Every structure is written in C-alpha cells, then in structure tokens.
Amino acid sequence: MARMRITTWKILLYVLLGIVLVLLVPLSPRHILTLATSIIIFSIYVSSANLLTGYTGLISLGQAMFWGSSAYMVAILTTRGIVENFYLVALMSVMAVIVISASFGALAVKVKGLYFLILTFAFGHVLWCVAMYPIQSITFGYDGIKGVVRPDLLLPWSMKNNLNFYYFVLVVAAVCFFMLHLIIRSPFGHVLVGIRDNEHRMVALGYNTFLYKYISYILSAIIAGVGGILYAYFNCYVNPSELHWLWSGDALMMMFIGGIGTFWGPVFGALVYTGLRYWVSAYTMYWFGIEGIIFILVVLFFRGGIAGSLMKIQKRLSYGGVED
Amino acid sequence: MLLFLLAAGLSLMFGLMGIVNLAHGSYFMVGAYVGLSILEATGSFLLALLAAAASGALLGFLTERFFMRRLYGLRHHEPILLTFALSLILSDFSLFLWTGTPRWVQTPSLLAFCVNIVGSPYPTYRLALILVGIIVFFVLYWFQEKTRWGAMVRAGVDDKEMATGFGINIPMVFTTVFCLGAFLAGFGGFIGAPILGVHIGLDIEIIMLALAVVIVGGIGSLPGCLATCLLLGLADTFGKVLWPDFASLTIYVILVIVLLVRPSGLFGKGR
C-alpha cells in the first residue's frame, strides 16, 4: 500500500514481460498465440474479480453474469446484423453490463460475507435460467450463439488475422490494467482496501461504505464486461457456460491461485489455470479433479497464491524492501 | 423429499460448524454410484442402500478428519472454496471409476407399482420416499431436540467454548454430525436413484439447490428445511406447466428475497 519504490530488477522484469508479450509470443506457433490471447483475456476477467474481492473484500460468485452478458450482447447484436459498428456494439455491451450491475449491485451490496456470496450466486443463476429458457429465441438457449465475426476496427489491420487480434487484445488489456493500477493507488482505492480490512472502522470514520462498495461492484462488472466482449470476438461463439456460476467459480479459483489482492495475481492465475488446463487436457480428461487438487494445495500451502509467495521471497531477499 | 435428506444434513452441519460443505453433493452422487455397483454385484436393493449410506458416511468421516479440521479457524470463504475443490476431485474420481454414461436404477420390485390417489395413479416408490423422508425428519428432530446427544450438539452450536468447558468432546461431536449428514447424503443418493438416475453432474445440480433450501428454511432449523422442500415440491409440480426448470428458478428467486429481507431464513433463529 505504500509508495512504490521501483527497484532495478523490477524494471528488468517488466521489460522482459514486454519483450515476451510483444515479440516472442507473436513469433511462436499458432496454438501458442491463441493460448496467449485467451490467457490475456481471462486475466482481464480475473482482474475484475480481484478488484471486487481482493481489494474491496467482497467475494462474489456473480462475475460470470457480466462477462456472459456482454459476450451475449456482442453475439446477439452482430449475428443478427442489428448493429454493425464495432465501437457501437462494444459501447452497448458495456452499457448493458452497467445497467445489470447497477440494478443487482444496489441490492447485493447491502449484505456481506457469505450472504453476499450466495446472493451473487443466486442472481447469476437466475439470470442464467432466464437466458436458457424464456428468452430462448434471442439467446438460443443451451446451444449458444455461433458465428460471431471478428470486429472491424475501422483500422488498416484486419482482426481476422490472429496476430492482429492478439495485439488488439494486448492493447485493451494494457489499458485495463493501467486503469486498475490508477484506481488502486488513488484515494478511492485506498478506501476500498480499508473497507476490506475493517469496514466497521471506515463507517465510524465517516465513509459511506455502501457507496464505495457499489461503485466497486459496477467497476468490476464493467471490466468483466470488457473481457466478455473480447472473448466473444475471440471465440466467435458464445456458450451458455460463459454465463454459468461455475465460470464465476473459476474466476475465484484463478484469483486465489494467482494471489488474491495482488496486482499481478490475476495474470498468474489465468496463466497457470489456462496453461495447465491446456497442457493437462492433452493427457487426461480429468481436468476438474486436478484443478481441485491444485487449488487445495495452493490454499493450504502457498498462502497468498503465486504472487503472494513471490512477494514473500522478495521480502526475504531484500529485507525492508517495499513492494506494491 | 430427496432434497430434504441432503439439505437436512447440510443444515445441521452449517448450523453447527458454520461451514458450508460444498462436497456434500458429492457424497450424494458417490453414494448413488456405490449403491449402483453393489446392486449390480449383489442384486439386493437393501444392501446397496446400506452400502451407499455407508460410503457417504465414510467420505464424510474422511473429509472431516483430514480436511475440515484444518479449516475451522479460517474465514468462511475458504472452506467453501476448498470443499468446492474437493467436490471437483470427487467428481472426476467418480468419472474415472464409473465413466460418464448416465445410469439408471430399477425401482425395487416390491414397490414398483402404482397406487391410486385421488383418482390418479401415483408411483408407490415416491410415496415410500415421502414416508422415508418424514421418518427421517422425526428421527432427526427427536435426536436434536430430545436426546442428550442432541443437546450436546445444540450446545456446541450455541457456544463452542462453553460446551468444551463442560467436558463435551466437541471434535467428536462435530465428526459425528458430519458423518451423519454425509450418511444421509449417501443414503439419499441411492434411494433417489430410481427417480433421478445416476450421472456425473448430479453433485453440482443438487448441492446448490440444497444450499438454497438450507438458507431459505433457516440454518440449523429442521422444520424450516422440511417446509422449504415441500414448498419446492409444490412449486415444481405446478411450475412444470410453465417451464421445465421452474422450480429451480423459483427457489433461487425466493433465496434472493430471503437473503435481502430476512437472512436468518423463514424459520431460522437468526445468526
């Protein structure tokens, strides 16, 4: 939480990351490129959950609601030719997410802890049920919506080219992460963490914690929505599972594995989860069980997730060092 | 009714230990599978039923002993996630042992006929289930309210430290309740098999429903649990006309309302 003192090897790490992302990945075989694209999109998703859970302290099983809604919005708008302009589609999807999160959030944020968890689960599940049956004509129920076409960014580069799309995703992710960085270091972010650690005192000091939590909820929904938009275009197919609470659970898993409440945790989490899933699936179909085992191991033995463990190591190497 | 068997165990566990055990649904499913295997091996429904319940209890015991013990001190969200992970493991484990093909269990010949109720035929098996459910309810209720053992459980719920001070062996009480809950789950899994079938994914479908029932009915309240299940059954019967998954949806909508308005549940004691 204190001011960030950038040490030289941190700069080195960032540069390395930059090189990997901008140069190495694009040069690798196609399946790695696709994998990397999905990891980056997922890390946006997990970051959104991290804002709400890691930084504000509200554990939610409802993130899939926003990811899925925006993905479906994109699919519905584009496959039916209702709206062609990418920027308009993106804007409408984000608006949809804002409307949904503003409505549910006003109720959800009233409760805390376990009840919040179950409430967000219930909201998400109700939304899923509604999407699956009554409005089947729009959402095609269990089949999902196929045929989403890569967006036309009105730029000289075609998004149908996977490499170009990768760069696009990278840019969007960079913007999202930068915004998150700003939020966390701002007075607002400071208050969120205060609420996480001791809401009672925050109220006594005079903060309107309800409002802060509400805003945080909506912000995290928007970020999840951005991820959903990217995913719809990436996958070209929107599946009911994007809206299902199990996917919200996956976000939590990824977040815990990566390190809850840390900035890079979501990236590690998405990386490990997606990478492992990809790799493990080549050998066996029992991915869920393995995911479960990994999760248990991390929570019981590597408290703080990957990022947390790395920070502990860093602390031991440079005692008194301050990190973000 | 089936739901009641599952939910009752969950309710007690949650009420007693403040921990939500998402693996509870897995006990249900594994119990069903184990029962299935025993049935195929021996042809005896009763034996299979016992095996199912026993396997549930065993799983419960193992979970509690090696897993939950570590978790009692932690904040509430970690046990949920960990038990969720456990259910994933058990799910894949079942997949491994029994493959993913959905299976069916024949209704035992003794009860495989229909009885006329109010003019329309009603499967006897379902009636038997209802009967079983009611018996279980009364047994549990008597156990919780009237026996010394039950009193110890209740004392443990109200105030762990005091209870320990009185010489009540809390860990053992917890383990027992846990096993009992899991026993019921396994039992329910198999006894419900003729109706629900046995397939992977059973655990996920049922656990959230059970959780919803527990909360709406009130944590730790058996009557609340029963009432909610009945309510759900009614909603299901009538709602099916409107749309297939109606009951499921109703319970979640009710859950939302309850959580917002009266988090202690319809019959709960307030937490």
Add this chain to the structure above:
Amino acid sequence: MEALRIEKLSKNFGALQVLDNISFTITHEERRVVIIGPNGAGKTTLFNLITGELPPSAGKVYLFTDDVTKMPCHRRTDFGLSRTFQIVDLFPYFTVMDNILLALQVHKPFRYQMFLPIDGYRYLYEKAEKLLKKVNLLGKKDFVITDLSHGEARLIELLMGIASEPKLLLLDEPTAGLTTSESEWVANIIQDLLKDVTVIIIEHDMEIAFMLAERIIVLHQGKIVADGRPEMIKTNEKVREVYLGTEMVM
C-alpha cells in the same frame, strides 16, 4: 451553543434494558466531560447510540442542534463528530501512516477520486507527520500496526480520532490496558492536544477521570445517577453507594 443533546434516550435488547431515559446536554464551550460508572452501566452503548452504530429504542440525539437520530453512522461525522474505541480498532495490516491517511482523507472531496495516486497529496502526508510527531511516533510511521506495542497502538487509535479535526470527540476508555505512567502520558496529551474540542471521555481509571474532568456524569444500570462538577461528585451519596465495595480512588 450546544454540541450534544440527548433527549430521553433509551435502548433495550429484548428484555435487557441497557439505557433508560437518559437526558443531558453538553455545550460546545465545555471541554472535558467524563462519563464514569460500573461495568454494564451502558457507557459504550451510549456512545454507540450517539455515533449511530446502534439505533435507539426511544429518544433523540441532537448534534449541534440538528436531529441526527435517524441519520446513518457515516453521515454523523459530517457534524464534526469523531470517536475512538475501547478495543483498538485499527487497520492491522496497514502502516501507521496509511491508517492516519485514511482518517485524514474522510472529509476531503477527493476521497472518491480514482485516477491520481494518493502520493500526490503531499499536504496530507505532512499533516499526518505532524500528528505523529505530537505523540513521538514519527519514527514508526512505516511500521505495520501489528508490529506496534499495545501502548503505541492506543496512541494511534487516539490520533485516528483527532485526525479529522473534530468539534466533538468521544473517547472510549483511552487508557485501557495501559500502565499508570502510560495512562498519565495519554491524559497529558489529551489535555494539550485538544484546546478547542469538546471531549467526552469514558473512563474507568478514577485518577485520570478526576484529573481530566470539568464535569462528570455517572451512569449506573442505564440511568444517570449524578451529573456535575468533580467536587460535587466526590461527595455525592448516591455515587458512593453505586461504587460500594469497589475500589474507588478519591
């Protein structure tokens, strides 16, 4: 002008009546009012009702002549109200500096601002450092709360209450758990720091209470038993009765 007015305030939890028809007024010219009373008298509950953490069962609370009875807890600080807790209630994993910053930032318009880093607000940091200097804890500003001693944490707790420059400060047993010398030191700090703040203190330590007080209110079983100047309280029959059998340093 009146700072705090309590009118027929009552609070009960089911059958348990914690506060019974309490009424008193404290003007802003008064500086130090001490509330004493045996355990269970309802002192902290009274504070909780004033700050809004608990809703009253009956009666009204007025802050600077405004009726705040129905106002949520966080809005009441807008009136210049601030409070500390009997059991230190800080942000355990934050540094001392971060704790104070949170307290300082509360009434600033930029508390919702999400784009510029908090480091930019240098004057906040300076204010925090000034506060820490007054209690000799400037050197520990980057220490995490869990690394502080109880006495030091108590001081930070005190600073949290003072940071927002309140007009009415409620201190709930500010010397709880401190040694005699530490307590005296805290009492001196309270005397020095707060020259234009109305302070209401709940105290168990009689020496400190009588040392600080200009006015004493005695609570017993939810009712006001006596209310007046320290000399008068010392000789009050009813007060002696209340403390009968307990060690009362007069």
